[in-house]
Amino acid sequence: MKHLQTLQYVDTIARVGSIRKAAETLFITSTALNRRVLALEEELGVPIFERLPRGVRLSAAGEILIHHARMQMADMERVQSQIADLSGVRRGHISIVCGQALLAYFMVDHVARYRQQHPGVTFSVSVCNRADAISALSNYDADLAIVFEPVRTPDFHPIGSVPQAIQAIMSAEHELTKKSELTWSDILSAKLILPTRANGVRHLLEEALAKKGGELNTVIESDSFDFIRNYIVSENCISFQIPIGLPKKSDKSSFITRAIGINAIPHGHVFVGQMNGRALPVAASLFANELIKSLENLDPRSNN
Amino acid sequence: MKHLQTLQYVDTIARVGSIRKAAETLFITSTALNRRVLALEEELGVPIFERLPRGVRLSAAGEILIHHARMQMADMERVQSQIADLSGVRRGHISIVCGQALLAYFMVDHVARYRQQHPGVTFSVSVCNRADAISALSNYDADLAIVFEPVRTPDFHPIGSVPQAIQAIMSAEHELTKKSELTWSDILSAKLILPTRANGVRHLLEEALAKKGGELNTVIESDSFDFIRNYIVSENCISFQIPIGLPKKSDKSSFITRAIGINAIPHGHVFVGQMNGRALPVAASLFANELIKSLENLDPRSNN
DNA sequence: CGTAGCGATGCAATAAATGCATCGCTACGT
DNA sequence: ACGTAGCGATGCATTTATTGCATCGCTACG
Numbered sequence: 001m002k003h004l005q006t007l008q009y010v011d012t013i014a015r016v017g018s019i020r021k022a023a024e025t026l027f028i029t030s031t032a033l034n035r036r037v038l039a040l041e042e043e044l045g046v047p048i049f050e051r052l053p054r055g056v057r058l059s060a061a062g063e064i065l066i067h068h069a070r071m072q073m074a075d076m077e078r079v080q081s082q083i084a085d086l087s088g089v090r091r092g093h094i095s096i097v098c099g100q101a102l103l104a105y106f107m108v109d110h111v112a113r114y115r116q117q118h119p120g121v122t123f124s125v126s127v128c129n130r131a132d133a134i135s136a137l138s139n140y141d142a143d144l145a146i147v148f149e150p151v152r153t154p155d156f157h158p159i160g161s162v163p164q165a166i167q168a169i170m171s172a173e174h175e176l177t178k179k180s181e182l183t184w185s186d187i188l189s190a191k192l193i194l195p196t197r198a199n200g201v202r203h204l205l206e207e208a209l210a211k212k213g214g215e216l217n218t219v220i221e222s223d224s225f226d227f228i229r230n231y232i233v234s235e236n237c238i239s240f241q242i243p244i245g246l247p248k249k250s251d252k253s254s255f256i257t258r259a260i261g262i263n264a265i266p267h268g269h270v271f272v273g274q275m276n277g278r279a280l281p282v283a284a285s286l287f288a289n290e291l292i293k294s295l296e297n298l299d300p301r302s303n304n
Numbered sequence: 305m306k307h308l309q310t311l312q313y314v315d316t317i318a319r320v321g322s323i324r325k326a327a328e329t330l331f332i333t334s335t336a337l338n339r340r341v342l343a344l345e346e347e348l349g350v351p352i353f354e355r356l357p358r359g360v361r362l363s364a365a366g367e368i369l370i371h372h373a374r375m376q377m378a379d380m381e382r383v384q385s386q387i388a389d390l391s392g393v394r395r396g397h398i399s400i401v402c403g404q405a406l407l408a409y410f411m412v413d414h415v416a417r418y419r420q421q422h423p424g425v426t427f428s429v430s431v432c433n434r435a436d437a438i439s440a441l442s443n444y445d446a447d448l449a450i451v452f453e454p455v456r457t458p459d460f461h462p463i464g465s466v467p468q469a470i471q472a473i474m475s476a477e478h479e480l481t482k483k484s485e486l487t488w489s490d491i492l493s494a495k496l497i498l499p500t501r502a503n504g505v506r507h508l509l510e511e512a513l514a515k516k517g518g519e520l521n522t523v524i525e526s527d528s529f530d531f532i533r534n535y536i537v538s539e540n541c542i543s544f545q546i547p548i549g550l551p552k553k554s555d556k557s558s559f560i561t562r563a564i565g566i567n568a569i570p571h572g573h574v575f576v577g578q579m580n581g582r583a584l585p586v587a588a589s590l591f592a593n594e595l596i597k598s599l600e601n602l603d604p605r606s607n608n
Numbered sequence: 609c610g611t612a613g614c615g616a617t618g619c620a621a622t623a624a625a626t627g628c629a630t631c632g633c634t635a636c637g638t
Numbered sequence: 639a640c641g642t643a644g645c646g647a648t649g650c651a652t653t654t655a656t657t658g659c660a661t662c663g664c665t666a667c668g
Contacts, residue, residue, distance in 0.1 A: 001347060002310075002343075002347060003307045003308065003309075003310055003311065004307065005307075006307055007307065018613090018614075018615090019614080019615065020613080020614065020615080028657085028658095029657070029658055029659085030614090030615080031616090031617090031657065031658060031659080032656070032657050032658075034615065034616070034617095035616095035617095035656075035657080036656095037615095038616080039306075043305060043306060044384065044387060045387075045388075046387055046390070046391065051614085051615065051616095052614085052665095053613085053614065053615095053664075053665040053666055054613070054614065054665080054666070055613090055614065055615090056614090056615080060390050061387040061390055064383055064386050064387055064390075065383060065387070068379060068380065068382075068383045071379070072376055072379070075372060075375070075376070076372065079368055079369060079372045080348065082368050083348060083349075083350055083365040083368055083369070084349075086350070086364050086365055086368075087350065277581075322644090322645070322646090323645080323646065324644080324645065324646080332626080332627095333626070333627055333628085334645090334646080335626070335627060335628080335647090335648090336625070336626050336627075338646065338647070338648095339625075339626080339647095339648095340625090341646095342647080343625095355645085355646065355647095356634090356645085357633075357634040357635055357644085357645065357646095358634085358635070358636095358644070358645065359644090359645065359646090360645090360646080609668100610667105610668095611666105611667085611668085612665105612666095612667085612668100613664105613665090613666090613667100614663105614664080614665080614666100615662105615663095615664085616661100616662080616663085616664100617660105617661085617662075617663105618659105618660095618661090618662100619658105619659090619660095620657105620658090620659085621656105621657080621658075621659095622655105622656080622657070622658090623654105623655085623656070623657080624653100624654080624655070624656075625652105625653085625654070625655080626651105626652080626653070626654080627650105627651090627652080627653090628649105628650090628651085628652100629648105629649095629650095630647100630648085630649090631646105631647080631648075631649100632645105632646095632647085632648105633644105633645080633646085633647100634643105634644090634645085635642100635643095635644090635645100636641105636642085636643085636644100637640105637641095637642085637643100638639100638640090638641085638642100
């Protein structure tokens with residue numbers, strides 16, 4: 001949209017921190033971009049950016065403006081999507097951030113299903129931790145966030161959730177496979193490979209630790225579930241994952257899952273959420289509804 | 305603001321219903337304005353206006369757009385006011401709609417007092433009935449509405465209120481001045497001059513009538529309280545008003561007020577409200593706070 | 609102490625918006 | 639029934655705004 005171009009420019013400058021660099025990514029000359037900034041500052045009567053030797057940084061006024069600008073741009077997208085919806089076509093773009101566990105199977109399924117019904121809708125799906133997911137919503141970088149045990153902030157507005165019990169995963173040779181359900185002392189006694197602290201599963205585990213005491217025998221920490229999954233067949237240790245993040249029964253070849261007693265580690269929840277107070281574009285809103293409906297029908301014990 | 309000019313233009317066209325007429329009020333040629341519309345429609349891919357033989361009317365897409373446009377413009381005003389507030393100066397414009405009763409003394413006082421503290425803030429104060437007040441909020445024509453017994457809609461967000469007992473007013477010669485408090489049968493027996501049905505006082509009176517029965521002896525109906533106030537000295541009839549709408553004790557020369565039994569007519573409430581979900585400019589927000597503080601300190605019986 | 613990277617600015621080139629005159633259309637009044 | 643007034647659309651010339659180039663002054667970095 002033409003009339004938002006300047007705001008778009010300002011947004012880019014704020015993100016990259018320099019007018020010249022921003023000009024490159026926007027495919028215009030730095031002169032033109034600089035002049036836009038100066039004109040806007042003239043209009044507002046105050047500088048939007050502080051000039052630093054190596055670039056620019058938002059001033060206090062700029063912070064206020066940029067928040068408005070991002071809101072305006074997101075709202076215009078919503079307007080365009082609503083207008084497009086009037087003419088029957090469902091078009092638009094949905095930007096999603098979600099935790100690693102949710103991305104691999106759950107999001108793949110749902111995005112594919114939605115795209116089958118609405119080929120005009122494009123997606124961007126990014127993986128990130130719980131804290132970054134919320135800030136992506138606040139910056140209007142993402143329309144929806146799907147996370148396990150989200151950070152509680154006023155900016156995050158949950159619109160659907162499903163409880164998820166943490167499960168232990170291990171190789172078929174591990175001695176704990178003999179038990180059908182693991183206790184807290186089983187966990188304490190085992191060698192563990194855990195996701196990093198930004199992860200929701202890890203968070204729940206740390207909470208249980210604080211409450212129940214003991215010491216975790218954490219031999220490896222990794223932010224890649226792929227690494228974890230492949231590693232447990234190489235060394236005799238166990239890790240944890242939520243059911244929604246595990247492949248379906250049929251292809252579960254390389255490792256074994258075991259339930260964990262509800263007394264050992266409490267259930268967590270997967271949340272679908274958006275930024276508080278924001279009106280989503282038509283496509284994103286519909287997609288969110290379908291996600292939630294799917295979550296509601298999801299029995300946590302059905303895909304163990 | 306430059307980048308909102310086209311939206312401002314579209315808003316004006318939508319209001320006056322014709323590109324040429326709008327062009328006159330905007331002091332530009334119809335050509336330029338027409339071209340803006342065409343360019344915007346080109347961008348959106350759909351017509352914003354339906355072309356009629358005598359002008360234009362918003363299309364369905366236009367309705368969506370205009371709502372967005374008004375929101376954007378109001379929000380930009382808020383941003384500007386917040387930015388101005390950063391440099392210490394309190395500037396801006398506050399647009400208020402309120403009922404006739406509230407305008408004459410209450411609003412005069414408060415606007416004057418606020419302007420004394422903040423000379424940089426300008427006001428527009430319009431009188432209108434309760435229903436129009438709410439729609440003015442919805443259209444972003446007004447920042448605040450102060451009304452007696454407002455219409456209940458989701459768009460109206462009350463942010464403060466004070467109970468107000470309806471009082472009877474009459475000339476000093478009226479026989480009901482002998483009583484210190486009027487009953488329902490006193491009211492039924494008297495000749496009445498009433499405000500029109502759009503008025504909140506009248507609304508409360510009609511409610512009481514529906515509940516208690518009887519027949520009002522309405523000899524004159526007028527939407528002007530000036531007319532009513534002057535008329536009651538000419539013919540021997542009574543009317544009604546809320547305390548907040550009456551002059552202070554000292555200058556109350558031409559007519560007499562009498563309380564009405566709480567059993568006869570229940571108390572109503574004066575509300576200060578804004579549009580639901582909208583962020584007000586700094587000045588408007590502060591003014592609203594002062595209004596509310598003043599309402600809270602207002603004892604309904606103190607200025608009888 | 610030179611150099612590289614930054615934002616600001618004068619001046620010319622380019623692109624965009626505007627204004628005028630005019631077209632075709634429809635409803636309204638006579 | 640028909641002229642007319644009012645409307646939006648459009649081609650063309652003009653004015654205005656935007657952009658690009660070259661260059662300045664500045665500061666941190668090596």
